[in-house]
Amino acid sequence: MNNSHLIIPRKLQGFWELMPKQQMLFSSFLNTIEDTFKENCFVPLDTPVLEYSETLLAKSGGDTDKEVYRFTKGSTDMCMRYDLTVPLARFVAMHKEELNFPFKRYQIGKVYRGERPQKGRFREFYQCDADIIGNETLSLVADAECVSLFEKCFKALKLDVEIHLSNRKILAGFIQEIGMEEKSTYIFIVLDKLAKLPYTEIVSQLKEIGLSQENSEKITKIAQLSGKNEEILSILRNFSKNQLFCQGIDELEETNKYLKSFGATAVTFDLSIIRGHNYYTGTVFEGFIKGKEELGAIGGGGRFDNLCSYFSDKKMPGVGMSVGVTRLFDILLKENYFNLEKYNEIECAIITFDDTLEEGLRLTTLLRDNGVRADCLYENKTFKSKMKEANRRNIKYVLIVGSDEFQSKQYTLKNMATSSQEKLPIEKIVEKIKDDRMCE
Amino acid sequence: MNNSHLIIPRKLQGFWELMPKQQMLFSSFLNTIEDTFKENCFVPLDTPVLEYSETLLAKSGGDTDKEVYRFTKGSTDMCMRYDLTVPLARFVAMHKEELNFPFKRYQIGKVYRGERPQKGRFREFYQCDADIIGNETLSLVADAECVSLFEKCFKALKLDVEIHLSNRKILAGFIQEIGMEEKSTYIFIVLDKLAKLPYTEIVSQLKEIGLSQENSEKITKIAQLSGKNEEILSILRNFSKNQLFCQGIDELEETNKYLKSFGATAVTFDLSIIRGHNYYTGTVFEGFIKGKEELGAIGGGGRFDNLCSYFSDKKMPGVGMSVGVTRLFDILLKENYFNLEKYNEIECAIITFDDTLEEGLRLTTLLRDNGVRADCLYENKTFKSKMKEANRRNIKYVLIVGSDEFQSKQYTLKNMATSSQEKLPIEKIVEKIKDDRMCE
Numbered sequence: 013m014n015n016s017h018l019i020i021p022r023k024l025q026g027f028w029e030l031m032p033k034q035q036m037l038f039s040s041f042l043n044t045i046e047d048t049f050k051e052n053c054f055v056p057l058d059t060p061v062l063e064y065s066e067t068l069l070a071k072s073g074g075d076t077d078k079e080v081y082r083f084t085k086g087s088t089d090m091c092m093r094y095d096l097t098v099p100l101a102r103f104v105a106m107h108k109e110e111l112n113f114p115f116k117r118y119q120i121g122k123v124y125r126g127e128r129p130q131k132g133r134f135r136e137f138y139q140c141d142a143d144i145i146g147n148e149t150l151s152l153v154a155d156a157e158c159v160s161l162f163e164k165c166f167k168a169l170k171l172d173v174e175i176h177l178s179n180r181k182i183l184a185g186f187i188q189e190i191g192m193e194e195k196s197t198y199i200f201i202v203l204d205k206l207a208k209l210p211y212t213e214i215v216s217q218l219k220e221i222g223l224s225q226e227n228s229e230k231i232t233k234i235a236q237l238s239g240k241n242e243e244i245l246s247i248l249r250n251f252s253k254n255q256l257f258c259q260g261i262d263e264l265e266e267t268n269k270y271l272k273s274f275g276a277t278a279v280t281f282d283l284s285i286i287r288g289h290n291y292y293t294g295t296v297f298e299g300f301i302k303g304k305e306e307l308g309a310i311g312g313g314g315r316f317d318n319l320c321s322y323f324s325d326k327k328m329p330g331v332g333m334s335v336g337v338t339r340l341f342d343i344l345l346k347e348n349y350f351n352l353e354k355y356n357e358i359e360c361a362i363i364t365f366d367d368t369l370e371e372g373l374r375l376t377t378l379l380r381d382n383g384v385r386a387d388c389l390y391e392n393k394t395f396k397s398k399m400k401e402a403n404r405r406n407i408k409y410v411l412i413v414g415s416d417e418f419q420s421k422q423y424t425l426k427n428m429a430t431s432s433q434e435k436l437p438i439e440k441i442v443e444k445i446k447d448d449r450m451c452e
Numbered sequence: 453m454n455n456s457h458l459i460i461p462r463k464l465q466g467f468w469e470l471m472p473k474q475q476m477l478f479s480s481f482l483n484t485i486e487d488t489f490k491e492n493c494f495v496p497l498d499t500p501v502l503e504y505s506e507t508l509l510a511k512s513g514g515d516t517d518k519e520v521y522r523f524t525k526g527s528t529d530m531c532m533r534y535d536l537t538v539p540l541a542r543f544v545a546m547h548k549e550e551l552n553f554p555f556k557r558y559q560i561g562k563v564y565r566g567e568r569p570q571k572g573r574f575r576e577f578y579q580c581d582a583d584i585i586g587n588e589t590l591s592l593v594a595d596a597e598c599v600s601l602f603e604k605c606f607k608a609l610k611l612d613v614e615i616h617l618s619n620r621k622i623l624a625g626f627i628q629e630i631g632m633e634e635k636s637t638y639i640f641i642v643l644d645k646l647a648k649l650p651y652t653e654i655v656s657q658l659k660e661i662g663l664s665q666e667n668s669e670k671i672t673k674i675a676q677l678s679g680k681n682e683e684i685l686s687i688l689r690n691f692s693k694n695q696l697f698c699q700g701i702d703e704l705e706e707t708n709k710y711l712k713s714f715g716a717t718a719v720t721f722d723l724s725i726i727r728g729h730n731y732y733t734g735t736v737f738e739g740f741i742k743g744k745e746e747l748g749a750i751g752g753g754g755r756f757d758n759l760c761s762y763f764s765d766k767k768m769p770g771v772g773m774s775v776g777v778t779r780l781f782d783i784l785l786k787e788n789y790f791n792l793e794k795y796n797e798i799e800c801a802i803i804t805f806d807d808t809l810e811e812g813l814r815l816t817t818l819l820r821d822n823g824v825r826a827d828c829l830y831e832n833k834t835f836k837s838k839m840k841e842a843n844r845r846n847i848k849y850v851l852i853v854g855s856d857e858f859q860s861k862q863y864t865l866k867n868m869a870t871s872s873q874e875k876l877p878i879e880k881i882v883e884k885i886k887d888d889r890m891c892e
Binding site: 025029039110112384 | 460461464468475479492493494497499501503510521528532551553566589590594596634677710712763814816817820821826828830845881887888
């Protein structure tokens with residue numbers, strides 16, 4: 013056959029797409045996070061995927077520009093969003109007179125980065141963000157709420173998370189004290205590698221930047237402090253009298269106090285948490301899956317001084333959290349973390365014969381109306397092939413609707429796992445399937 | 453103050469964005485539709501927003517090309533999807549060996565059309581699609597299932613829908629009989645205007661295409677047939693013996709039989725339903741809100757012979773339904789259809805004092821853990837201003853946590869609507885708030 017007219021069906025390289033069963037699971041993953049956001053009184057926002065380039069690139073620079081999907085249509089220069097924070101800033105700046113502050117919003121949506129495809133990185137991926145924006149001021153309670161919300165998301169996902177918490181002001185204060193403020197970005201970049209490089213390498217890179225041997229060692233030691241949270245605080249208290257440094261400690265302590273009120277249990281102080289982004293100014297945190305720390309952070313967040321600085325002179329401090337849900341799910345999937353067999357869109361397959369198709373459809377509808385995910389195998393096949401299909405697809409129950417059953421209104425329900433079967437009226441069938449769910 | 457450095461925050465023209473309360477409502481709208489899809493055993497799909505231009509424009513032509521957001525990055529020519537059907541075709545063609553057929557998938561996602569902004573039309577909007585794809589063959593039960601699913605979506609949304617159902621083969625058969633097959637596209641375009649133009653105008657436009665006076669009148673009369681479904685069928689039965697025509701009637705009758713089994717109640721035959729798209733080949737239907745017919749169709753769907761014709765020589769017939777949810781919601785919103793006051797992200801505001809903030813946060817957490825959407829008004833304000841805020845934001849309950857309450861563990865719960873208040877332990881507060889929900 014000549015099929016030269018055909019186009020080869022391909023999806024774009026570096027783009028993520030799941031098969032139905034995996035997608036069912038991922039959707040419920042996203043729903044779980046969304047429910048957690050709602051339970052904590054965050055409101056949803058759904059900004060457009062496209063924005064004016066002027067808006068989206070206002071605060072970016074360096075690599076972001078290169079990665080962004082930017083194009084013109086007509087005379088409009090536009091971009092696909094590369095995060096959910098800049099659109100939030102644009103929205104808040106546009107509507108600041110109408111919103112309730114602190115403005116607690118969440119957004120779960122896809123973002124786009126045209127980076128070189130590599131393991132665990134995708135060009136289109138979901139971000140699950142929750143942020144609290146203040147009008148002029150914002151209490152440290154908001155910081156604790158975001159950290160605790162992050163923990164709650166993972167609890168809801170039944171993943172064992174460990175949160176590493178710091179406050180940037182501590183290291184920034186030390187850097188100020190030793191008079192290296194203008195080099196702070198470089199110092200942070202080096203300290204950010206603490207998890208990957210040995211102590212001596214970090215110290216030597218800091219010296220290259222211009223720090224003395226003593227200060228290089230001191231700051232590395234601060235960043236490496238470990239132990240109980242209270243112990244770390246008391247060591248820090250004796251370290252420096254720099255005002256910013258002390259403020260950082262106070263804030264960390266206060267945030268931790270509120271965290272306890274919020275019931276957070278998985279928080280450890282870790283001064284090595286830098287969290288890349290330059291805009292974080294106070295609280296910073298990252299989450300790791302216990303026993304899977306080698307995966308790196310699976311999300312995090314922090315406090316920023318001013319969300320809307322590019323759009324407004326009004327000060328709008330904020331604090332937020334974000335779950336890197338596409339990467340996380342992709343890893344868990346590849347590790348066979350999920351029992352995919354458990355997920356089936358069909359609970360009960362209805363098998364009919366030529367003269368019972370309509371009765372079968374009626375029963376399918378009745379079961380669905382009663383909350384049972386029933387589906388009628390209505391494609392014209394033999395009884396045997398339908399049973400085979402139900403078996404192959406791992407469907408738990410089969411409901412057989414023959415003429416006898418049609419007459420007696422007692423239908424044969426077969427449990428495919430145990431092969432046991434019995435004739436029951438439809439109400440009993442609903443009951444039985446639902447009872448069995450409870451036992452799982 | 454010099455703020456010349458500021459960028460004016462703007463969203464792109466023609467793009468839709470809701471304020472938080474409206475978005476809460478819209479999200480629950482989408483969730484309701486998604487739940488309906490799941491209850492009927494459809495599986496989710498989430499294809500990328502971007503596709504190769506070659507893929508996306510394979511079957512398009514004419515206006516679609518102009519409306520599409522198309523650009524290149526590196527050497528890749530790509531487009532933002534303008535519907536969810538072409539990505540489905542690409543997916544099915546790629547994975548046909550791995551999928552279960554009939555393949556019942558749903559997708560709720562944004563699509564992009566850069567058309568000139570006009571009332572009720574947006575450049576980014578949601579489509580809620582559910583389709584059933586067969587492998588070589590597909591029973592008419594699938595057609596009935598899609599029509600019935602469409603009705604179920606609106607029932608779940610508590611909107612009174614009326615579905616107009618036809619089968620394209622009927623008119624196509626008549627056109628075949630009068631030897632005007634090569635003009636059928638034009639004839640369908642004219643008949644598609646039946647709701648807007650008077651009978652005489654339709655007839656005269658058909659004559660312009662080349663139909664005789666008699667045939668122009670005949671086909672217009674078929675399209676205009678009204679009455680009970682059974683009456684329409686019996687009139688049609690005597691109209692023509694053309695094979696395609698008769699097949700169309702048989703299919704319509706059979707689909708209707710299955711529709712009854714599925715419990716559909718809101719279906720009327722209406723031969724004037726054409727449903728634009730050229731690819732529909734059998735069943736076609738559109739939905740209207742009762743009493744709001746002037747809004748036009750708020751969704752619909754139909755049967756297509758071959759989903760994957762551009763990608764594969766294998767025949768994959770399909771039938772689908774789609775809800776135009778962005779336009780629908782936008783209209784309902786503008787008509788003040790929703791009682792927005794009822795929607796509040798906060799059920800209970802917790803008001804604390806300097807010495808009870810931590811106790812307040814603890815209670816907030818406790819309430820949330822027990823399913824109450826509680827939020828602590830923790831920004832540093834006076835009691836009076838906090839009460840005012842709870843009032844302005846229309847929050848139903850306020851929980852006052854003063855030192856007395858802290859001591860006695862009996863907290864003051866105030867119903868803001870009735871102004872009644874009482875001191876209760878926290879378990880009773882949870883109970884009371886939940887009981888009151890039931891009474892609403």
